[in-house]
Amino acid sequence: MTTRFYRRTASVLLAAALAFNCAASFAYAYSAPNESDLDNHQTYRNHDGETVHSPAHSRSGEAPDGATARCRDGTWSFSRHRSGTCSRHGGVAAWR
Template sequence: MRLAAAFAACLLCAAAADAYQPVQPVQPDEAQLREHGHYRNRDGDEVHAPAHTKDGRVPEGASARCRDGSYSFSRHRSGTCSHHGGVAEWQ
């Protein structure tokens, strides 16, 4: 009986692991932004560099507003808005 319960638990864990889908970050609309640089983050992903918007609105996918008025699209808090005055506000 214990063996059957352990086997069932293993099957549930395996099914849950297969069901996990990481959330894909939303990419900003380049037409809304003034700057168009990118960088590779510590995970090896290409991320849009901090940028100012043309209309002053928060762009899609922004994670923070930097003190210089640009918006960051970082996926890790460490280093967010580096060289942009630091984080003014998290989105």
């Protein structure tokens, strides 16, 4: 085997590791919202099996703790992943 082969293999492995690392960094950390500021208290299970607060309006008008996106219908999403966020609420208006 040549040095060129080893360098190419190392480059491919490094690119794969970086791509995996970047994909994993899109998950949001969990922060429990203040339930007294929200107009609903329902939850759902995401594709990781985690319980997540359903999108809700905040009574104060401010972004609640743990919100990751503002939906186009004015609700705040607590989604842990970008995929599917606000899908039943008109899509994402803005990410936090």
